[in-house]
Amino acid sequence: MATRWGICSAGKISHDFTVALRTLLPGDHQVVAVAARDLRHAQEFAERHSIPRAYGSYEELAKDAEIDVVYVGTIHPHHLPAGVLFMNAGKSVLCEKPMAMNGREVQELIATARKNDVFLMEAVWTRFFPVSLEIGRSLTQGEIGDVLMVRADLGAPLTHIPRLAERDLGGGALLDLGIYCLQFVVLAFGGERPESVQATGVCLDSGVDGTTVVTLKFSRNRTAVCTCSITMQLTNDAVIVGTKGTIRVPTNMWCPTSLVVNGKEKQYSLPEPGQQLNFLHSTGLSYEAEEVRKCLLKGLRESSQMSLSDSALLAEIMDEARRQVGVVYSQDSQ
Template sequence: MATRWGICSAGKISHDFTVALKTLPPGDHQIVAVAARKLQDAQEFAKKHSIPQAYGSYEELARDPEIEVVYVGTIHPYHLPVGMLFMKAQKNVLCEKPMAMNLREVQELVASAKMNQVFLMEAVWTRFFPASLEIQRLLSRGEVGEVKMVKADFGVPLMHVPRAVEKELGGGALLDIGIYCLQFICMVYNGEKPEFIQATGVCLDTGVDEGMVVTLKFSRNRMAVFTCSVAVELPNDTVIVGTKGTIRVPEHMWCPTSLVVNGKEIQYPLPEPYLPLNFINSTGMRYEAEEVRQCLLKGLKESPRMSQADSLLLAEVMDEARRQVGVVYSQDCQ
């Protein structure tokens, strides 16, 4: 039986997720309904993607008995209230990153998932790309020896995008794109909490971070550093340096389709979309969707590849980095 999806929000990321879902077998994944805050937006989205039902409120989507799991593609500040709405309605949830605005909110979502006995996963799509799975396999085999350093960069000019620069919309480089660098580092170090965090950054007049440089120290003298920016284009690559070699993602580190392992390149092509995409390599969201399906078929309430503990760690480290740089959201004061 197909996994029955509801799409929460009719924005750009939801468009791309829907396109990605439809690269998977229709017998495995079915989109039942879409909801937006305006019925017209939901209806237009439904027509474009041949979705049978459109709702003008998230509450209606939550009440739909046909929906098994909801993809939450709203802007960051809505992740907590919307995620809580669906989980209280006994819906499984795949929530766009960041899972919430801070650690306290992530803890609330995780607690709600456990109380309502539903599946909850942060949509860190990078974790599920074949290239990422290969990195984990290579590291587990000791292909590059002991990892001593991880370096990652992600910078894209987004100063013209309100949700990236306005505090009330959850803007800021770290929450929007720096999280990809951090999650990659945490993946390489198997979810270990860093012993030391040092962050420096530059803030916009809106009070959010334009850019950050974060250094992390782990046990056994292992380190990592990442840079993120919404003002400039960075190399957007990452490298893992071990005692016996290196693994490099040469471009698009947040959605990798190639690796260079000790100088040898490996390609992982993506399927073609049936409609134009808003973001590069977005058909790669198919992998996180399939992960949700496989977890649900196994009766799991979280993914072993992107666990709730992983999401809690990301939030904790980002909270500390923001504290050092001086980025404070209204959600931090509640």
């Protein structure tokens, strides 16, 4: 039986996610409804993607009895209320990253999922790319020995995009891009909590961080450095240094298609899209959708590949980094 999806928000990332779903077996995944705060937008989205039902409110989507899981593709500040709405209606949720604006909100989402006994996962799509799965395998097999240091960079000039540059829209380099670097670190260190977090950055006039550098120290003197920016183009690569070698993601570390382990490079192909995409390699969103289906079929309430504890840890690290850089959102005082 197909996993029946509802799409919350008719924006660009929701378009790409729906296109990615179409690359999977139709008997496994079906989009049955879409909702936007403007009914016309939802109807246009539904027509473009051949979706049976369109709603002009998220509440209507939550009441649709034929939906198994909702993909939440709204802007960051709406993740918490949307997630709570759907889970309280008995729906499982795949919520775009960051899961919420801060650690307190993430914990509220996790508590809501557990109260309603539903599946919840943060849509850190990178975790499910073949490259990331191979990194996990290489680390488990000890191919580079013990991890000593991790470095990850991600940045591009994006301040012309309001949702990235405006504080009220949940903007900032750390929340939107830095989370990819930090999740890479958390993956490399097996979900271990760092002993210390040190951050410095440069803020825009809007109050969000334009560039942030985070240095983390782990047990046994192991370290990590992450740089993220919405004001400049960075190398967008990542490396894990071990006692016996290195793992390197040469480029596009947030949606990787190549990997170099101890000097040996391997390329990975992605599904072909049926429609034009808004973002690079977006058919890779299909991997996280497949993970959701696998977990639901097994009766799981979270994914071991992107666990709720990892989401909570990421939020905790970003909260501390933001505190040091001086980025404060209205949600922090609630």
